[in-house]
Structure formats: C-alpha cells, structure tokens
Amino acid sequence: MEHIIIEGGNTRLQGEVVIEGAKNAVLPLLAATILAKDGQTILRNVPILSDVFTMNNVIRGLDIDVVFDENNKEITVDASNYILDKAPYEYVSQMRASIVVLGPILARCGHATVSMPGGCSIGSRPIDLHLKGLEAMGAKITQSGGDIIAKASKLQGANIYLDFPSVGATQNLMMAATLAEGKTVIENAAREPEIVDLALLLNKMGAIVKGAGTETLTIQGVNRLHGADHDVVQDRIEAGTFMVAAAMTNGDVLIKDAIWEHNRPLISKLREMGVEVTDEARGIRVKADTASLKPVTVKTLPHPGFPTDMQAQFTALMAVVDGESTMIETVFENRFQHLEEMRRMGLHSEILRETAMIHGGQGLQGATVMSTDLRASAALILSGLVAKGQTKVGKLTHLDRGYYQFNEKLVGLGATIKRVKGDA
C-alpha cells in the first residue's frame, strides 16, 4: 500500500505539462485488435496504467499475443492465429471496461463467454444496452454461472436505437457490426472523442464505419479485418484535470498539445468562472486569479456536454471559489463520494439526489482522506494542493488506473507532493 502526502496552502502551479494517450480510448482500441485475423496491430502513445495492464491480460487470456513496450509506449497485438472465445474471469472481474471484448469476440468467433461485470462504486452501471443491441443483431444471449454467453454464427446488420448514448454500448456494437452481414445503424450513439478514435482504428483495419462523432453511426459489415498502426488520442480528462489544477492554484500552466475541441465543455465553464483559457500554438494555457473567480452551475451530460469524468475535479475547484456553486450529476447516480471525503477537509456542501451545492471559499484544511474512485482520487489530491497543512491521500490503486505519474507531473509544476510506502 502507498499513499500521497501533499504540503498544501501556498501552491501555485506554473510551467508545462505533457499529457498521455487516453485510457478510455486505449481500452476499446485493445478490444478492437481482437478482430484482426491478418497481421499485427500496433498502438502507439499508450498510457502506462494499471487498466491497460489488465486489458492486455484479458486479451492474452484469449491466446492472443500482446507485447507492451513500455519504454516506447507501444503495444503490439497479434491476433492472427486461432483465438479462444472465453474472456478469463480473473481479469474481467478487475475492470468493468473489459465488457467491450464481448462484441469483438462474438463477431470473430460466433460465440463469446464473458463474465458479467460486478458492482461499481459510482453507480449500478448495467449493460442492458450492450446486450439488447447484440440481440438486435441476431445474437442469442444467456447467463450462466456469472457469465454472459452470446452466440451468433454470423451477426446480422440491424437498426439499433440506444435509449441512452452509452459509450461502452456504442463501442461494443460498433465493433460487433464491423464483421456482421450487411449494414448496422446505431442511433443516439455516444459521440465522445474516444468513439471517434475507435472508428479511426477500425477503418484502418478495413472496416467501413461512418458518422463517428455524430449521433448516427453507420457500419457496413465486411468479411475480414487486418492489423493496423494507430496513435491513441490524447487523454482529454487528464488534460482537463491539469486545467482545473491550474485554475485552483492561481496557476499559469500550458497543457501541451491539448485538444481544444475535446475540452470545449470544460473550457466554457472555466471561462464562465473567470479563468483565462487560451489556445496557443503549443497547447492550451490556463491562467487564473483564483480569488476573483465566480461560482457556477454545472450539469454533467454525455459528450458534447460537461463530462462526468471531470465532475469530481471540478467540485474541488468550486470548493475554492467564493460563493455557492451547484453541480448536477446526471450520468452516474453515486458519484459524489469525494465530497464526503472533502468534508473531512472542511468542505461545506449539501447533496440532494443528483445535485450537490458547494459553499465555496471557506478554506480547506489538510486531512487524511481515501480515494473512492479514479476521478475522486484526482479531486482529493487537487484539494490537498490548496488545503492548509498536510493532506494524505490513500487507496492509490484508483489513481493508478487512470493517471500516469500524477504526483511527478505536479512536482514538475511546483507542487510539494510525494508518494510514500505504507497506509495513509
């Protein structure tokens, strides 16, 4: 066990920070490599994260060759030989995102067995939309001994309307449809940049996917897919986390090569608060006079709305801005647990169902707190930067799922923060 210790209160983040490839892009991209019967797939700009190791193991469990060259941040996958059709429980159970292997395995093998994802701290996260979509494509789905078993000797193109633009369901169905007979249309599809990145790779592999980034995806099935070479898109949530960190700390930070379009909903709220955000040739600069910022109301929504994955970090910013801010979380029903931990740091807030009222600007004090999920861990560390005195943040396994060298990057910007062995 390790924890992070932050000496906070006087931190002013300044300088430049480099952002990794996106965790939420690389996981489905790895799932897509299962589809390639010919050649190797090379993914570049891969973030070195525990979730990536887990997904590599899920894929290795199918008897697929996966080599992670960490020095060059590259993964090479060779799925050209016979593959198994059962994703091992040992790894699938560690990460809900593993469910995106269901569509590709089924499309390639005509049969797939994948463990049913278990509980999750941020919400109930059912997978009904994934399964309904596959059924619409002709799959017979049953559940036995904790496994989902899907069968379809050949998936059939279908018209699928998603009740909610689920990221994972869109990815699973898009991948399954690449090898289906005929055309699949997915309406009310998710529009996240990670969907666009997946479509880019699939098309390089020989698939015919159109409309990625819009609410209607059209996939014309093909007989066979091959390997390809692909750079993983930048992590907009890591970039956003550093933008918020700069805004909270009176900072002046250049987030190198950050993609304006992908962060537009966050940038719009930062600007509404009074944060200076500029699009420079080398990235996005975020500058703030924190004391002059104004409270705002934010509602999380599927892309291009405000991302739920920035909600926790943004509430940490709201906590240092004078006045009443409101955060409405509409995507996950239990994603305010960081606020309970921040209460230990002196945060004044009230939560009523999906709405949190943050009474900001009353000062935070250092305390020992525990990460409750990935984004909560980032929010607690950012809070520690501005809290007076020492903050210890524990349960870093959450942080390691999605942030590479988070404390080192913050040190590079001037924070006094270290990672040490032992419980917090």
Ligand code: EPU
């Ligand atoms: N939902 C259903 N039925 C389904 C699928 C989803 O009701 O069949 C509901 C979920 O319960 C949730 C909402 O739809 O309330 C959104 O879920 P979605 O399927 O869009 O999320 P996901 O694919 O499971 C991805 C990211 C999450 C991110 C969400 C929303 C990955 C690996 N994970 O999850 O990332 O919060 O989209 O943007 O891409 C994170 O990085 O911290 C993280 C949790």
